[in-house]
Amino acid sequence: MNITVNKSNGLKGNIEIPADKSITHRAFMFAALTKGRVKISNFSKGADCMSTLKIIQNLGCSIEYLNEKELIINAKDAIKKSQSPLDCGNSGTTTRLMMGILAGQNFSCKLFGDQSLSKRPMKRVIAPLELMGAKFIHNDYKLPIEILGTQLKGIDYISPLASAQVKSCLLLAGLNAEGQTSITEPYKSRNHTELMFEYMGAAIQIDGNKVTVSKSQLKPVDINICGDISSAAFFIVAALITPNSDIIIKNVGINETRNGIIDILKLMNANIEILDKRIISNEEIADIRVKYSELKGTTIEGAIIPRLIDEIPILAIAATQAQGTTIIKDAQDLRNKEADRITAVKTELRKIGANIEETPDGLVIKGRTELAGNCEIECYHDHRIAMSAYVAGLICKKPIKINEFQWVDISFPEFLSLMNKISTY
DSSP states (O other): OOEEEOOOSEEEEEEEOOBOHHHHHHHHHHHHTSSSEEEEESOOOSHHHHHHHHHHHHTTOEEEEOSSSEEEEEOTTOSOOOSSOEEOTTOHHHHHHHHHHHTTSSSEEEEEOOTTGGGSOOHHHHHHHHHTTOEEEEETTEEEEEEEOOOEEOOEEEOSSOOHHHHHHHHHHHHTEESEEEEEOSSOOOOHHHHHHHHTTOOEEEETTEEEEESOOOOOOOEEOOBOHHHHHHHHHHHHHSTTOEEEEEEEEOOTTTTHHHHHHHHTTOEEEEEEEEEETTEEEEEEEEEOOOEEOOEEOGGGGGGTGGGHHHHHHHHHTEEEEEEEOSOGGGGGSSSOHHHHHHHHHHHTTOEEEEETTEEEEEEOOOOOOOSEEOOTTOHHHHHHHHHHHTTOSSOEEETTGGGGGGTOTTHHHHHHHHEEO
């Protein structure tokens, strides 16, 4: 599906963003480990999360839909050997976290994915799992991968990178391993797994950047999932850079390990208000009000990178409209996403007139730049590149065409309808 984006006269109104994708993945998987019934409210319907849901069904869970926003996962007969290979679709989160769950089972299984996912590296989780005794058959650490289930033993792992996927994979493996499993990160990555483990009664200890789990059974408790700040980010930046904008985004998760984009945008002089903070299912949420702002350039590096790694493509759009230079460093992991996001962002933003250079670990963007548009944008099978391009199109002088925009459905199938709800032309 190819779409055309026209210049907007401003964004106005209130919207509620879809459920957090990271938390939805975990809610589905963790419910499958409870041996009970779990009601999950406000789950993400993105294709990635549906890949996770289908896999836990193949592993013995039954799913009962109560309505469009609620379902019950019955894990009484889970987890058992699947009769067919397990399809992870385009989802790296599904792949890496399921490896942690499946490595310690008493059966073997096979994971595979689409063309894009099959190019992504899995060594970062396979190597530490092998230290725990896990066994795999693979070709250069890429999908398809066969997991030969076996008894695992706990380890004390010092991770070379801050990665919630690596951490969560090992913690899930540790739930079913003998002894204690610890992982220490150089920086604290997103902590949805730790918060949900606490909420569901796992034997978990947290000491700074070190997390330890012991063999334990998760309890079946109801889970209400907040809105996804990574999805909200596109609307936040759209409102900040589109003149005459004033919007409220309701029920957004503002977890301290995920809200780096709010901190950075405020440093850039963004007019953002956090309203009505509250705690739901052990996650902090709030409403966010955003108004058009005169942004300033900044440097984004170091410990904050894991807190906004997925938001860097849309932050690059904001940087084109900021006075001065914005420098993004320490983000080399962006080259291992659905696409090489560093090169993709540079290539596509240059087409619309941005002053942008890539470095080995980031980007240098000089603003403020009037974006011309009048071009075709490629999204590289990457949902975040596609949505970032759409936001840029809202302020381009002339329309832009985005090819293969259907990749947005991976995480945010409601994106266009919500954007159309608040856009004025």
